[in-house]
Amino acid sequence: MALLSFWACVLIVCFSLSLGEAANLSDLYPPLWEESPGQFSEYRVENGKSIINPWIYPERMGMYKILLTQTARYFEKFAPENENNILWGLPLQHGWQYNTGRLADPSQRTDCGYESGDRLCISVDSWWADMNYFLCALPFLAAVDSGIMGISSDQVILLPPPKDEMKFCVNVSTCQSSIPIAMRKWNIFYKRLQSPFSSFEDLLKYLWDAHTQTLHDVFKLFEHRLEYYSKPEADFERTWLVDVDYISALRLPTTLTRIYELQKSMPPRMLVNGDKVPFISDFSQRQNVFLFILSLVRDVNNWTGSLSLTIWKYFLKTQNARVKTLEVIETILEKFNSASPE
Template structure:
């Protein structure tokens, strides 16, 4: 995969440090990319449903990998090997969060993400993990609902975290009720992508609207997590990015 354009990082809301970490790596893909599900059949099945646990790093990364795979045909005209796919910024940011320890339990009350046998655990107590939930599960469900994956939304089961279950949504109908604006914007993006008349600038605009909307609710809803990881610098940088590019 070629070096990704800078606007992908802008959309992902990544720090310059994250870009440097990936650029210096001999592997341009996020950590454990090859160990993550590449297709829905790689997930466990139960009663005809695909079971996805977004509180396991590789399961959540798998949703991104599937989105990249299923949308590749729509970006083929913009560059080879899916390198111009606008969605690359999302798994790269998530991989950076994992690699830097931001998905682990910051309270130290559990081993989630902190011990070798719990290294793939994504902590519900992590502000970063909670915000990213709305940048992974929501886009994935919207893509399924838009027909990108070719299956019914009823065939997807998203597992809840071990606590604070009411702070998240788990299927298309629940998420449509919980964050209707965000679901609509992601659905608009995927539906526009499938139009023959779609162009790169249009895709960029639709994606920015969806990405920004995904941050609106969780950044306010998870205010109780704000003391962890000194995320204030992230919010300052994100605000500056929004002010500059909007």
């Protein structure tokens, strides 16, 4: 039980969530949400196929926007205005990547993604952009395949990047053949989503199963991209992959409000050489502590050979344990947030 309390405290600091109600939910939307395409007809159409360029920020964000719109009806029973659609975590994470410059060319050989160049460009050399590609393409194309999107599987195609084209699937069939396990898990999620008997907790389980499987399946394809980054940023990227498994076990609800508040703890810029966690001067205390605890979780995971993750999953195997842990986190967080200067 002491170990459970330790990990609860770890996640308490990591998930600096302030669950106050926003005056307007649209204020929480990711960057350029309103300007991004919201239906297939807003993309280029050739021979009855919607042609999407996911290497342009608004076009990739538009894929999420269509996905959130088309799945809204399945979440009406949980909250109004689509606020409790658990797919919100995907576009909000992508928006954070855009805001913090993580979609730009880390090699700096091009001006892709930079304010001084093509700001809306998404670089294929960006580790974040490549990993996010599969957390966009797979849930989007699996939704098409499931029938949720209202078009057939052969009516949409994604344009490949300017290089390394063979690493990326571009339609339903190529994703099913190249990333079969993750694609199948996304299909299972949508099958559960369409079932009238699925609970919110059920949907979170299948969403996190698909999310973590996707990251595990594609990480090795892009591990070499880490060489473009400073050591602190590359360490953060590796750490993030480890910590997602712990978040998944908790089944953190990836709703609009929760993820928006969580991202206040995320680093507001790329990490550079000289950044020493938890003493980064231009980061808030919350952000410094967040990064420190993420690193601690990674280190404990490495020291125990993943035993800590196994124990964490064991203690959180029941819904009651997860609910109680989240309640503890939220209660202590309220005190932590009120006591912490911004």
